[in-house]
Amino acid sequence: MADDKTRIDEATGTETTGHSWDGIEELNTPLPRWWLYCFYACIVFAAGYAVWYPAWPGATSGAVGGTLRDNVAVAIQEHAEGQSEWVDKIAAASLEEIRQDDQLLAFATSAGEAAFGVNCSQCHGAGAQGFVGYPNLNDDAWLWGGSLDDIYHTINHGVRNEDSDDTRWSEMPAxxxxxxxxxxxxxxxxxxxxxxxxxxxxxxxxxxxxxxxxxxxxxxxxxxxxxxxxxxxxxxxxxxxxxxxxxxxxxxxQPAHGVMPAWGLRLDDTTVKALTLYVHGLGGGS
Ligand code: HEC
Ligand code: HEC
Missing domain, CATH: 1.10.760.10 (Cytochrome c-like domain)
Known part of the structure; x- marks a missing residue:
């Protein structure tokens, strides 16, 4: 539309855009001041934000230094370092020493619980309650002995498997x-x-x-x-x-014979120790 069609609308005192549909004209009402200032403020904020924080992935790292991604990497690193101290202590201590040390025992037990969920729960149940043929580990009844050393040996070498020379073995005749x-x-x-x-x-x-x-x-x-x-x-x-x-x-x-893998061949010794303390804590007899 040509500019010359614009005029001042008498009723409102506002300029029209010059657009007219069947005599209905469009007013060119200016944006409210408050809105405009907010808008400019947003532009200024966005510019500052883009400089301060990493705004273009891979291109700008931001004046603040580092990204959330870096923060996570640092946190994981710190966590691993914090843990490695405990892991080293568990590796160095005997089962009995770990049991005597409240803090070490707490760490070993929670590590053991996590490893149990991943490796053992499919046969022994999530709460170690067992199933037919798979013993309940919460009770005081132990097929192969409930001392720390007995449990360690059972987990390490398994039961009636072909992989470990020291596996628990016996067979009830038919x-x-x-x-x-x-x-x-x-x-x-x-x-x-x-x-x-x-x-x-x-x-x-x-x-x-x-x-x-x-x-x-x-x-x-x-x-x-x-x-x-x-x-x-x-x-x-x-x-x-x-x-x-x-x-x-x-x-x-016709007896059924339970078989359990030798975990010492699949998991590191610290994990086997942690599992031993966790299982013993569920219902071990010394
Ligand atoms: C493939 C199934 C299976 C998995 C997985 C398994 N177990 Fe077992 N576990 C058995 C069976 C079966 C027995 C009983 C063997 C028997 O009849 O003597 C057993 C026995 C045991 C015993 C001896 C219980 C007792 O009364 O003396 C312990 C301790 C044990 N398991 C711990 C573990 C731990 C810890 C894990 C995970 C690292 C694990 N088991 C994973 C099948 C499994
Ligand atoms: C060589 C040792 C041996 C002899 C002999 C033996 N058993 Fe067993 N018995 C076992 C073992 C080991 C198991 C566990 C099987 C497994 O977990 O694989 C077992 C399991 C059992 C069970 C299952 C128990 C349960 O908690 O469910 C019964 C019942 C049983 N035996 C009865 C007998 C009877 C009765 C005899 C004699 C006729 C006998 N056994 C002779 C070793 C033996």
């Missing part, structure tokens, strides 16, 4: 091939009697001798178990493979 079926029934009832489960008393009495001849060498005469052989206690209410007739007799006929 008594389905050794005993007659009625004998299995009798000895299963004897085991249920030892464990305080409902059972057939006559069968259990007949099973007592079979038990002494075939089972006591590993599980103990009274069913107390033997950590040297990883033979579970049978006279408590804790069952690794299940506490009913079907599961007990199936374990006697």
């Amino acid at each position: 008594f389905g091939d050794i005993l007659e079926a009625p004998e299995v029934t009798d000895v299963a009832n004897h085991v249920m009697a030892l464990g305080g489960l409902e059972h057939d008393a006559d069968a259990a009495a007949r099973g007592a001798e079979i038990y002494l001849d075939n089972c006591a060498a590993c599980h103990g005469e009274d069913g107390g178990g033997d950590p040297e052989q990883g033979a579970p206690r049978l006279n408590d209410a804790i069952w690794l493979f299940g506490g009913n007739y079907e599961l007990i007799s199936s374990q006697i006929k």
Whole structure:
């Protein structure tokens, strides 16, 4: 539109833009002062901001020096340095020394808990509560012993694996091939009697001798178990493979054998120590 169409609108005293649609004209109302000053202030602020902070990725580093990214890198570095002091202490101390030192123990336990979540929880459960065939690590029942050294050895070398020469090893024979079926029934009832489960008393009495001849060498005469052989206690209410007739007799006929990897071959020694202290803290017996 040509400039010469602009004029002063009588009603408002404001200049028009010269645009007119069917006689309706557009006023060229100036921006409010306050708005304009805010706008200029923003431009000044933005210019200052762009100089002060890193505004162009990779191009300007900002007068303030360093980026948030750098800050994170520095924080991670400091954290690692702070930790390495603890990691070195754990590496240098014996398990017993760590246990005696409250601060060291707290650090080892939380490191162990983190490593447990990553490496162990899929078999033992997030709270180490265990599943059928995978022992609960919170209770005081230990297949392979609950002292710091026992637990360290179990974690380090694992159970019944092919990888470590020092792996925990023992194998309950398949008594389905050794005993007659009625004998299995009798000895299963004897085991249920030892464990305080409902059972057939006559069968259990007949099973007592079979038990002494075939089972006591590993599980103990009274069913107390033997950590040297990883033979579970049978006279408590804790069952690794299940506490009913079907599961007990199936374990006697064709035993299941738990296998655990040798963690010493996969994790560094400090982590294995931290795991030992964490697991021991859950329910270790010295
Ligand atoms: C692949 C499954 C699996 C994973 C993963 C696993 N375990 Fe085990 N763990 C077992 C089994 C099975 C047994 C029981 C072996 C047996 O029957 O004697 C066991 C036994 C143990 C025992 C001995 C318990 C006792 O009563 O003596 C400890 C301690 C233990 N695990 C700790 C750990 C730790 C710590 C980790 C992680 C670094 C871990 N386990 C990861 C399967 C696993
Ligand atoms: C050579 C040692 C040995 C002998 C002998 C032996 N056991 Fe076992 N028994 C074990 C081991 C080891 C386990 C644990 C299996 C595993 O975790 O892999 C076990 C597990 C069991 C379980 C499962 C316990 C649970 O908590 O679920 C029962 C039940 C059992 N044995 C009964 C018997 C009976 C009955 C006999 C005799 C007829 C017998 N065992 C003889 C070593 C033995």
